[in-house]
Amino acid sequence: MRRWTIFASIAIVGLVADQLTKLYIDRSMQMFQSIPVIDGLFNITYVRNKGAAFSFLSQASWRLPFFIAISAVAAVVIVIAFNRLRNDQRLAQVSLAMIFSGAVGNLIDRVRRGEVVDFLDVYWRAYHWPAFNVADSLICVGVALLALDMLREEQRQKQAKS
Structure with a gap:
C-alpha cells in the first residue's frame, strides 16, 4: 500500500505542477511571446505543439x-508495470510515477485543446532545442531514472548469482 501512496503522491504533484504552469503560461502570455530567463541559454516562450517531440506528426490528420x-495505453501499461515491481524497487517506483504523471499531463492537453502547451525554451546561440513543458521533463527524468534502476538491477542480479 505504501508504494501506491508514493506513486499517487508523485503523480499528483507532477500533474498539478504541469497543469498549473501550462494554465499560467496560457493566461499570462501571448502566443510566441518570449521572456529571457538566462540570457543566451533559457527563455520562457509560449508555443503550442500539435505533434509529439520535435512536432513529429503535427500535420497528420489522424x-x-x-x-x-498512445497516451492512454501508456498510462495503463505504466500502472501494470508499477504493480509488478517489488517493494524494494523504489527508484523504479518513482520513475514510473513521474512518467505516468507526464503522460497524463500531456494527455489532458490533447483532450482539452487538441495540442500541448510548451514553454521551456533551452538554446545555445541560434540553436534551439524544441520547446517543452513540465510533463515532458517528468517523462525524460523518469525514463533516465528507470534506465539507471535497470542498470542497478542488473548489477544486483549479477552479484546474487556469484
Missing part, C-alpha cells in the same frame, strides 16, 4: 486520436 490513444 494525429490527435493517435496521440490520445
